[in-house]
Amino acid sequence: MLPLRSRTFSARGRTFTHHFVDSPEVAVILPELPDGRIVLVRQYRAALDREILELPAGKLREGESAEAGARRELAEETGYRAGRLRYLFSFYPVPGYSTELIHAFHASRLAPGPTSFDEAEDLRNVPMTAAELEAAIAAGDVRDGKTLLTYLAWKSGLAAPFPDPPPRPPAGPGRAWVDG
Secondary structure, eight states, X not given: OOOEEEEEEEETTEEEEEEEEOOOOEEEEEEBOTTSOEEEXXXXXTTTTEEEEEOOEEEOOTTOOHHHHHHHHXXXXXXXXXXXXXXXXXXXXXXXXXXXXXXXXXXXEEEOOOOOOOTTOOOEEEXXXXXXXXXXXXXXXXXXXXXXXXXXXXXXXXXXXXXXXXXXXXXXXXXXXXXO
């Protein structure tokens, strides 16, 4: 379970307390097979009580770099190892109530290998052409935000240099943050 935290801050001369989920960073990977198909995974999501199609992704371990986490999650969830891993961008999916920061990568030159699912995971690879993926998006079969955003960024050719140091939630201009 992710920890809930509180932060007290000042705005316009008043003090407020905001509650939020303190989440580890995440890596999401768009794996591209040599024939151009994209590997999605189908997995059960308990919060939705259904299986969904999404790109492989997972939380970074403490002290793990985003690249190392992306390589590990790709191998664990799909069995593929990336010969080439290219950083695309990072984003905050729900900054109104979570510190989660997602790093998106494109993986190519894939080599097959064994999977290593987490205890509660049971994933299946679903390779799709870009046209099939876009049809699945249009049909409402793919609704995962990190998958949609990563696919659209990759398709548009977006590639940014990895920020050094990685971005963290800003305190904001003129605001004093106090963890509670």
